[in-house]
Amino acid sequence: MSIRSPFECFTWKSDIFSCDSNDIDTFYARLSEQVSRLGLQERKLGETGDFPVNFYQSPAQKSGQPSLLISAGFHGEEAAGPWGMLYFLNELEPELFQQINLSLLPLVNPTGFKRGHRFNQLGENPNRGFVLDNGRGKSNDDTSAEGKVLLEHSQLLQAASKDGILTCHEDVLLTDTYIYSFEANQNPGSFSKHLRDTLGQFFPIAQDGEIDDCPVKDGIIFNHFDLSFEAFLVRLGAGVGVCSETPGLQSFDQRILANAAIMRRFIELTLEKQ
DSSP, rough: OOOOOOOOOOOETTTTTTTTTHHHHHHHHHHHHHHHTTTTTHHHHHHHTTTEEEEEOSSSSOTTTTEEEEESSSSSSTTHHHHHHHHHHOOGGGGGGGOOEEEEEEOOOHHHHHHHHSSSSTTTTTTTTEEETTTEEEOOOOHHHHHHHHHHHHHHHHHHHTTTEEEEETTTTTTSSSEEEEEESSSSSSSHHHHHHHHTTOOOBOOOEEEETEEEEETTEOOOSSHHHHHHHHHHOOOOOOEEEEEEOOOHHHHHHHHHHHHHHHHHHHHHOO
16 A cells, blocks of 8 residues: 655646645635625634634524534545635525534644645644543554644534534545444434445545555544544544545545535535434
8 A cells, every 4th residue: 555745845827716725825815805704703713823723603503403513624635625615615504503503624744734644844743642541532652733723622623512523624635435433323314324325426435455554444534533533523422423534646626525515415414413
């Protein structure tokens, strides 16, 4: 199996957004437009390099509604997640906030994103080192600067992801798609299968076997608890968890559309359960 280099640079052109995948200024400008249009609440959780780690929530969170968190941009070479979130926000109507409490982490690793490489500027992996100790978040030697910022806000993130966490990743080595999913079942339920099939409308689904030493069956790596952000939030009590993996060897704009589609489907499936 080929190994990803944490500092190999990956950039693509987006015709949808008319810019390069690592054009962070355009990304933030477009994000700001959508935050304003939708009336999202912005909260700066901390900083990484010269950039903020920002968290956004739909206005007037209501206690009777499901609470979902969608995150992207943990790895800098997985750029279709953040751009997919922008595409998703472009299409979103504020009426949705009458049904759901939505929270967003659009770009967790801006220093890696800007350079088009996996790790942050310090050479740390922002999706490792999320330890749960006696019901509280705790860092370890693998926790990145971004991870420490997120762990400081564990309670906020726990409440935001009460009914589910979706985090959007990419696998730059593959032409096929797959998901990691977490459900309180022995086997993947319809929730996991629907989200896999959403990505399957855009790309071939990965064959059975192993990816990154994890068994994948029917395009799903199921209930794999490591020290990633999504596994941490499921341990903290998120009702379901999904990490989507779009294939970096496919068209960048197609990957943007697939990421936006899985975000929409994640919300629809939660509302259908209510």
